[in-house]
Amino acid sequence: MRSFLISTVVLAAATAALADGHKVPGAHFIENWDLNGDGQVSAEETAEKRAEIFTMFDQDEDGTLNQAEYDLFDETRRADIVANAGGRKGPMQVVDKAMDRKFNDLDGDGAVSRAEFDEQSVKFFEMIDRTGDGMVDAADFKPKG
Ligand SMILES: [Ca+2]
């Protein structure tokens, strides 16, 4: 019984440390978008990852995310941000916004074509590179002020 209690405490401490690690601003984003593992996300990686996401959610493979496909994308992305990245008001807010249908549907027809999505990848990178050094890392996710 005694040893059970001790191992429970150790486990709780380890879990808390892990949770703290995820509080590094933007850690979840960098983890997922840093394709070459150098700790930073480049404009190329951003474009590549967005293209990958587009392909993943274009279920009928017609080169357009229609209403239903975008609904699923919104749902999946938001659930992930809530579960893993501090919620939709957290550091991922700007990412969430840039992946939103409104941001990407340039001609306002309710569907997002690959051309629209690719075009917005450039704008998205400019939005998240807040320090303007051409790379996205934890510094770009620091709370303002
Ligand atoms: Ca990288």
Ligand SMILES: [Ca+2]
């Ligand atoms: Ca489609």
Ligand SMILES: [Ca+2]
């Ligand atoms: Ca459109």
